[in-house]
Amino acid sequence: MTSHRPTSQPDSTDQPFASASGKAGSGKGVQRQDEIYRAISDAVIEHRLKPGARLREDALAEVFGISRTGIRKVLQRLALEQLVTLTPGKGASVTRPSAEEAREVFEARRLVESGLLAMLTRRITADELKELRALAGEEQQALQEHEQSVAIKLSAAFHNRLAALAGNQTLARFVDQLCSRSSLILAVYGHAGNLGCECSDHNQLVDLLQAGESEQAAIFMCRHLDSIEASLSIDDAPEEAPDLRDIFSAYQ
């Protein structure tokens, strides 16, 4: 009964946006898989799927109305971006970043994002500044309305857009990945009500950009990321491998 499709009944009702015919169809297929990728990715970034959550292929295949083949492709992609971890013989689960990984991600972001800001001050336009301000505003509003998952996504969107505007897609994609992983790190090491980014930081950053203070903006970005990292409680092995021998050594 593992069959993910009743075969006697079309499942168009299961997933209203499932690729109509249910059979092959290459052109649309990749598009569909892209949707699924984004769906899972968003769920992870918005903390609807928490680190450690198992992602069974059969279950996902049934939910999205495609076969395991397509799901595996999506999972592999997510694994290469380190959003999910693929343990051989065990399956996929949402990545639970290690403390070391967290340190690395923020170090990388400081290096890359501050560098991007320097490039950005030379080429940004008034319209783009306005767009960034709008994003920062939306984020702040979501935060005030306690829409945490929306705020998390908008915060990442701000950083992403910043990277994209610097005119280097390669770096922008890297920043995208780092932002996604940051969201995972926040999920593991962040405190409950803490979004990571301070409310007003992004607006101040836009101010510096507008003033053309590239040095100051870069420094501010480093501080911004530092403060996020500092707000985390990163202890080396929080829960992932409770060493009972060590914990109960007094009773042995």
Next chain:
Amino acid sequence: MTSHRPTSQPDSTDQPFASASGKAGSGKGVQRQDEIYRAISDAVIEHRLKPGARLREDALAEVFGISRTGIRKVLQRLALEQLVTLTPGKGASVTRPSAEEAREVFEARRLVESGLLAMLTRRITADELKELRALAGEEQQALQEHEQSVAIKLSAAFHNRLAALAGNQTLARFVDQLCSRSSLILAVYGHAGNLGCECSDHNQLVDLLQAGESEQAAIFMCRHLDSIEASLSIDDAPEEAPDLRDIFSAYQ
């Protein structure tokens, strides 16, 4: 007759190092796929597979003695690292980087690698310096013996090792990818005898590292990468999409 396996006869003779049983075997399977990944990746980096070369799934499956399923996994991974391009309905081919892409890769490398050097001067040990010198020496030797493909790989290995020693695996992996893509860029836009890296540059870089001149080392790295980029002949559309409308505009 497209069947890539006679089915009546075990093909263990086709590939002496093919995963023994020829059937399933998860634990070893991923290891095997990793080998295949590296085999193709190396071939691309060493210019044995040139940009634009088609990579048919059946052919690869037969060569490596596994089914198309495994090959597709490897190709997808290569595609995400932008070493191969996956055109829907058409298949895989070695990526032919655009001029814009080339610019981006070198810009990214300048930013990241110079930043890594700054981190590196604070933590590098004498042994590690010796190792880097050895790598630079090997590279120079290969270059003198006109072993171009070996030299290319060693050059990338030098930059990779540099990144790894900085103690940030996330950034090191990114640099790895950028180096691989650089090799592709050299294959398309580089001149025949030009390796990219100047012979003595890497040695000089180690000198600066050893002296603890982090600022100077970072500047030198930027210049180093600049000179590689400058040695390329990047014209916007060399051969990939000859815009006939533009070329023959006088006749229209």
Next chain:
DNA sequence: TTGGGCGCTATTGTATACATTTCGGGGTGA
């Protein structure tokens, strides 16, 4: 002889079947 339509072959895209591994339960023996 050329231009356009058509069918064929080669190749990719997707689904499914089967082998293998892992994890948990229960039973047996010391």
Next chain:
DNA sequence: TCACCCCGAAATGTATACAATAGCGCCCAA
């Protein structure tokens, strides 16, 4: 009562079968 082993269910890993598509040459007509 505890430890160990074996077995079975569930899930993954791999291969193969089948459907659809793209490329290409052929044929036919003007």
